[in-house]
Amino acid sequence: MDTTEILVTVTGLALAAFVIWYFFFSARPTASAVSSSSGVQEVDITVKGGYSPDVIEVERGKPVQLNFYRDEENSCSEEVLIPDFRIRRDLPAFQTTLVELLPEKAGRYEFTCGMGMLRGSLVVK
Template sequence: MDTAAIIVTVVGLILAGFVLWYFFFSPHQTASAVSSSSGVQEVDITVKGGYSPNVIEVERGKPVQLNFYRDEENSCSEELLMPDFSIRRDLPAFQTTLVELLPQQAGRFEFTCGMGMLRGAIVVK
């Protein structure tokens, strides 16, 4: 291998490592749901290149309202999938979409965009 091939290989490995870290090991923004006077746990989530916050902590057995505000037109973020709750929603750009659910069991439940690239989780305690 000549010098140029070695440099290209090293840069490629560094970029691949960064992509793996970004999608799987980067720090997550965690938010605990806030209970309203009616007992509904609410969380506001901004969708812009990802979900912020992307980890939501809620209590089991209490209704949850997630307010997804999609602050972009990127086609990847136009759909929300929550397979464990049988929820699929379209997220219109620059609008808030309400998602209501009632978690009955404790655990970690993943949600994604329609392409599976944007990821988040609901942690039920």
Template sequence: MDTTEIMVTIGGLVLAVLFVWYFFFSERQTAAAVSSSGGVQEVAVTVKGGYSPAVIEVERGKPVQLSFYRDEENSCSEELLMPDFSVRRDLPAFKTTLVELLPQQAGTFEFTCGMGMLRGRLVVK
């Protein structure tokens, strides 16, 4: 290998490490649900290249309403999957989609896009 090939290989490895860190290990924005006067925990989530906030904290045994606003047309974000709650929703571009659930047990539950590239967590306390 000559110097150019070594530099390209090192650059590719650095980019791969940064990609893995960003999608799997970077710090995510966290939001605690706000309870409405009716006792429903509400959180607004923006979908644009990821979920913001990506970590949502809620209380166990209280109804939760998540408002997903998809602020893009990227095909990866057109579907929401929450397998632990049997939720599968289409997210139309530039519209808000409501997801209502009642978490019965404490724990951390993942949600993703249909392709598994965008990831978020619902933390039930």
């Protein structure tokens, strides 16, 4: 191997390592739900190429309202699935869809788009 081949190989490996780190190991900002006067924990989530925020902390035993605003027409984000709560909701483009649930047990619960490409987590403490 000459110098150019070594340089290209090392650069490719470095880029692959960065992609793996970014998608699987980088720290994600966490949003905590805000409790309303009625005791409902509310979080606004924007859906545009992903979920923002994509990690949400809530308290166990209190009702949660997730407000999904879909700010795109991408077919992948047409619905949201929260399998552990048996929830599947259509998300119309440029509208807010309310998803209500009551987390009884502490843990981490994943939510995804219908294709499983967009991902987020609900962390119940």
